[in-house]
Amino acid sequence: MKVDWVIVGAGFTGATLAERIASELNQKVLLIEQRDHIGGNSYDCYNQDGILIHKYGSHTFHTNSHMVWNYLSKFTEWRPYFHHVLAVVDGKKVPVPFNLNSIYALFPPKYAEKLEDLLIQHYGYGVKVPILKLRESASGDLILLAEYIYKKVFYHYTLKHWQLKPDELDPSVTARVPVYISRDNRYFQDTYQGIPKHSYADLFSRMLKHPNISVLLNTDYREVIEDIKFNRMIYTGPIDAFFNYKHGRLPYRSLRFEFETLNQEYYQEAGTINYTNEYEFTRILETKHLTGQISPHTTITTVYPMEDNPNNEPYYPIPRAENRQLYSEYVKEAEQIKDKVLFAGRLADYKYYNMDQAVARALTLYKQIAEKSI
Incomplete structure (x- = not known):
């Protein structure tokens, strides 16, 4: 088989790049996916x-x-x-991110009103405050509130999910679910x-329904790559796996x-x-x-x-300083082969992307590819 591009991984990053390259550059793309379906984790x-x-x-x-x-x-x-999203706190289901409605659901009315006034006075209304920042900057009754939220909403949940305490992770993780001084649930x-409207699977099928795109499912790209003639590759899988873990495994x-x-x-x-x-x-x-x-x-x-x-x-990906350092070693490896292989996506970039961020990353990379193709 001969194509212009091989793209490894059929999630949002891979599918977006395949669609753009096929439809805008009129180049042939082979999309290889290890799972038995397109759509990645959004399937x-x-x-x-x-x-x-x-x-x-x-x-x-x-x-x-x-x-x-x-x-x-x-x-x-x-x-x-x-x-x-609701969280079970002291046997009650309250809105998450933790907000003013959560406070009124858990505390006596007069004390809840006092806490609301203090939060608005110190931080303003409609403001999102990361829990670690709230713990550091709070005073008086807000210290008690900050410790309550930290213990009841963040601490044990973070331990379960990450096996790390909130302050052992990059602050960007806890900032994803801040304390929201608002009544917006x-x-x-x-x-x-x-x-x-119809499904994510339907969305991906429409993205990849192009005569320039071929899809190969249930396939480890390493098992077939020697039989494919291609000009360049885009890899969206774990970057450490691509380089056979030569610097160690990313967690x-x-x-x-x-x-x-x-x-x-x-x-x-x-x-x-x-x-x-x-x-x-x-x-x-x-x-x-x-x-x-x-x-x-x-x-x-x-x-x-x-x-x-x-x-x-x-x-x-587990956002910690030592993991970013290890990832940087693989970035150096990727730089040496960038004329042949490009890396993008949550696993290849070792970043905690939302779906829209993965699409934006792919569209930005496509723009760079297109500019070089002119």
Whole structure:
């Protein structure tokens, strides 16, 4: 087989680059995917009970990028959807990110009102404050509040998910779910939010439906690459694996999903409920809240964190200084072959990308490719 490009990995990064190169540059692309489906971790499908599930944890699309939203809108209509997450704290389900409504749900009314006044006075209304910053800067009653939130919402949940304390991770991790001085219960406040109307699988199928794109599933690229003639490669898998771990393995956190279909219309009040302190699992997901599917049955997904292990699927790069240092060694290796191989994506960049960030990264890389092709 002869193509212009080989792209390894059919998630958002790989699919976006394949579509742009095929449709805009009119070049032939072979997309190689190790799994039996396109879509990466965003893949969804109907289970045997007819419920549309997100196979690798619920995925809610959100972005502030007009460019990204418009690009994906070429391949899907959207179901408007604002994601809501609840956390079980002291036996009560309260909004996450922790906000003013969470305070009133957990504290006596007069004390909650006092805490609200103090938060607005010190930080302002509508402000998102990372929990570590709140702990450092709080005074008086806000110190008690900060420690309460840290212990009840962040500490044990972070230990379960990452096997690290919040202050042992890069601050960008805890900043992803800040304390929100607001009554807005939405998990995200991005300008554009929604779920692909028909499915993520349909979105990806439309992206890759081009005569210049061939897709090879259930295939380790290393087993077939010698039989393919190509000019350049884009690799979206783990960068350390590409270089055969010559500098050591980059650590990742993994997940295990347990699915259960119930003979009832809904199981819980929101798409995601976090169990911050209790149980071994971190959260229970119910995809019907996201998809709007009408059915007398529902499927729930219980999510268990898994330790770093070569046999486990890598999901989350672990943002720590020593890991960034190790990653930099692989970046040096990548620089030496950049005329032949380009690296992009959550695993190749070793960055904690959201879906829109993965698309933006791919569109930016495509622009650089296109400029050199002129």
